[in-house]
Amino acid sequence: MTQIVLENARVFDGVAEECPEGMSVLVADGKIREVSDRPVRADEAHRIDVGGKTLMPGLIDMHTHSYFSDLDPRVLNDRDAPYRTAYAIKKLGHALDSGFTTVRDIGGGDYPLAAAIADGLIRAPRFFYAGKILSMTGGHVDYRTPNEKHHTHGYCSCASMNWAGVIADGVDECIKATREELRRGAHCIKIVASGGVMSPSDPIWMNQFREDEIRAIVQECAERRTYVAAHCLTSESTRRSVEFGVRCVEHAALIDAETAAFVAERGAYVVPTMACLFSLVEQGLEMGLPPDRMDGLRTVYENSMAGLEVMRSAGVKIAYGTDLLAGFYTQQTREFELRREVFTPLELLRQATSVGAEILMQPGKLGRVTPEAYADLIVVDGDPLQDIGLLAAEGRNLDLIMRGGEVVKNRLD
Structure with a gap:
């Protein structure tokens, strides 16, 4: 060269x-x-x-979803892989042009996409991925509506899935699902440990997965010399996840001071995603987000800036992430503008570079x-x-x- x-x-x-x-x-x-x-x-x-x-x-964006081309995740199952891949190519190219030389796909990204990038078929940043997200039945990545009885997608009779996630209940299923995603090349494992605003049947305050399930997933990752990241919106879900061994918390928008101090003491990381929240509140309805999701979204949005202040005061290790969906991916650098209300430029530069590299277990390399x-x-x-x-x-x-x-x-x- x-x-x-x-x-x-x-x-x-x-x-x-x-x-x-x-x-x-x-x-x-x-x-x-x-x-x-x-x-x-x-x-x-x-x-x-x-x-x-x-x-x-x-720059390093630690919370992306390469295939998430619509605000309704159920639509993506019908669009199938070719459409999702075409969207990913456009989204990843934009990320590279914006200065992001590394991204972590924290739900949905897979080996075929990673291989295409590695082989130079796709113009994209360096690519780390968590594979399919692990969710319990009725959890944040179980996208069935209450009137649906059965899962309709699966790669075997022992675990059901949609385009983004795997449903796993009980320790044995959690272990098997974790091992399967790691076999498929996942760099880490993502679980959903609280409710969310994009799924139909789980309120935000709902804790997800039992302690023994989370600890089993963490142990499997430890044996593979990697880690678990967890979707957590509330303080309770954040605390219990970190207590059970989760290394990286995604979002933590509703975190309180006591929990932030606990996270900092344990040396865990947090990846807030402000750009996603702000863009959805501003344009979610016109982009097709169901009106019944907006109340929960506004609750999270209204408390998110206070959460940043709390984590900064506690000394939590924070990385840069955006979580932008559908057509919002063009706002990937907006996260800097939103976080500057709380953090200094030096803190933001570290978040978007060396701290992200630490989470990826690439210190000194990225x-x-x-x-x-x-x-x-x-x-x-x-x-x-x-x-x-x-x-x-x-x-x-x-x-x-x-x-x-x-x-x-x-x-x-």
Whole structure:
């Protein structure tokens, strides 16, 4: 692979507040090989003058759903795989153009999509996926309406599923479903541990899965040297999930101070998803969201900003996530604008880079500008430590995007 030297750069390394200027970064074989405050010797390298602009790690979105092309998840079963894949290609391409060089698909993403990305068939960010979401009967990913008696989709007689999830009840079924998703290449396992606003039969306050079921799933993941992420909206579901071994909580919009302190003490992570909530409240009805879901959605929305304040005060480790569905995916960088009401630009930059890498169990490889990290880099025209809004423009302020050492956008040459 051709060597590339990025010269005259102001570098944010993913962690440090100080951003040294006049830096050079050598990239070869998909990795960063050298970061120096002096000119790098590489006679055969292609040299790019960054012009004093900010070079930083590519962004990481820790909560995406690549196939979720409609607000009604039941519609997606009828659309089938070709339609969902076409949507995923468009959505993932937009993510890359917006500066996201890594995404975690936390429900629905699968091995075929990951393989197509790895083989270069799809223009997309680096791709981690949780496979099918695990739900109990009547849980957040059981999309049957109350008048339906039977599951209509399944890959075997022992577990039923729809396009996004697997229904598992009892320890044995939870173990089997976990092992099956891990066999299919899932990088982690996602469970639903509270009710939600997008499913027909579970109120938000409802805790889901028993303690023995959650602990069984956690143990299976531990044996595979990976982790469990859990959909939790309420404080109670968040606390019990973390207590039972869940490593990463998704949403936590209704979290209270006591629970936030507990999460911080246990060293667990939280991935809030503000952009999804705000976009659904603003445009959900016109995009086809059933009117009877709006009350619950507004309850979560009205408390979500307070939840961010509570978690920041408690010192919870927070990563960047969006959870954008259907046509809302074009607002992927809006999360920066929403969170800036609570967090400093430095905190937001860490959330979108090095903290996400920690959850993915890729510290030092992703989310950093350091030797031996993957060469997933962006160049920002300006200083995001002073104006985080530079990253909230869907890539318009990015002069260079590099993924795995491959330049996918370049306005510098």
